[in-house]
Amino acid sequence: MQEISMDLLTDVDDAALERIAREYPMQADEALFERAYQGYLEESGCGKAPKPGAKRHWIQVISVAACCLLIVGAACLWRIPPHPLPTLPEITEPPSETGTVSITTEASAETETHDAASTSPTEQPTPDPTEPTISQTEPPTQPDTQATVPAETSPVTQAPVVPTETVPAPKSTEPVPTEPPPTEPEPSNPSLIVPSEPHPTEPPLIEPPPTKPYLTGDINGDREISIRDIVTLHDHLTSVSLLDDEQLQRADINEDHCVDANDLALLKQTVLRTIEEPRIEKPYREVLQQTLGKWDITDDGILYAKEDCDGVFDLTIPNGGFCDRSELLQAMLQAYPDGIFAVELKVYPADDSYSYEAEQAYLQEQGITMQVAYQGAYELGYAILRADQIEFFLPYQHAGYNMSLAIGAYLNIP
């Protein structure tokens, strides 16, 4: 008989190489192509290729910057109180002839709207109810203090210092009683609207917060993040069917402007999280009994095999072997993949004379441990594992001994 070694695969000739590459190709992911394409563009002097989502990134930067500016401006205006008010018109006044100031009383606002109507009919009227909130927020005793202490007048009384203001001082003493009823809606911060008013040609500084018109992760657009999205993304990553630009944006879950396996992993986690909740709440007792029928669940949530009176499921593996040959064990693991299982290895001498001390001595002497996938969680011959961590490779070389696995499944342990 001729000998064949797996080492034949370590240095293959061209014909075999072609065959291996054709039959077992390594999968390329998106990021690798992007890297190569970027390198090509840079070397060929075409500059950098636009990354997917780069446009959106800039929009986000601009909108954030605009929001920051607005917040700073609003904070300045809001804290103006006594002295800085004269500077207010400089901020709010437009350089053009449509120079009306929005922070006025109701009466002055009327004149403003007239001015605005006469100069630029297309301009939106000043929202009057928003303006007097500064004086509205003042306590009712404010007019008295204004009269006696000029230095501490309300912001509105400071307005006449600037000649271009249309806010007359006498009117400012009256506004409190003539204020519009409080039933009218008022924005919490009127100064936010003030700066945008005198610049009708500029884009409004207040932009709506950047909201995504889509649900991240909802790749197929059915307004639901589900297993179908996982399949769609998987097909894309394996080049079965590629996503379009919009789908790519939806699939970029970690927002690194690159759709790759990381996004797939996150998507899987998301979907699993959504379906995990109802699965735990499901009456697993009935489910297991329907699917298996051979198991019993005690009140403390421990799953036992019905066949065994000692409450454990003994799987005898003569002369070593794989316990995954047990259909029962496989069914149990599949039926409750989230179960926490206690697994114990027992070793019986051939004469079936079992004793704990003899077993421990034998295990230590032979150096037997269960080679489970999860390193570190098991002690000698004993493990508490999740279903997906259970994997037994018992040594073959212990002929003459029977080995047993005692397995109990503990359910719903966090």
Next chain:
Amino acid sequence: MRPESELRSLISRSQKDGFQALFQQYYGYVYAVVWNCIRSVGSHEDAEECVNDIFIEVFRQFDEIEPGKLHGYIGTVAKRRAINCFHRLTVKPQPISIEEQSLQTLAAKDSVEQDYDKAALRQVLLDQIRMLGEPDATIIMMKYFYDAAPDRIAKTVGMKQPAVRKRLSRAMKRLRDLLEKNGYTMNGGDG
């Protein structure tokens, strides 16, 4: 697998999409060529770096490649670059003294006849691995040709790592049985 003409027309319509299709189609081939060359001295990261360089060169030279010769061109570039990569990764060799007996090492280790035998046995081995079906065949090739880590194998075949280990063990046993039925014995590969 797209024919070359289709790739070319795709590239003429949209360069990026076309190159992406070309990349996806030939990545496995290029990677296999590179890995076969540098596996003894390099890592998968080295291989990916080399594959990256190869595709950059292919993209750059694409207009110069004669129609019908794309596959051969890519293969040639891949082998050449892989050899360069191997040399780069290999420690600088010591000067060889002609008078020393170590000169014998310069001679080819295997004769042509042995090479032929190896190639024949390799084809038998590949045939039997193929007969195992999926995903066992892929798991074995990922393990023994690509020397891939368990997590990578698991990701490729869409299974969990413990399941991959189990399947690998069972697949190796089946492979051993298959080879024995055909009159071969298998050495090693117990992993």
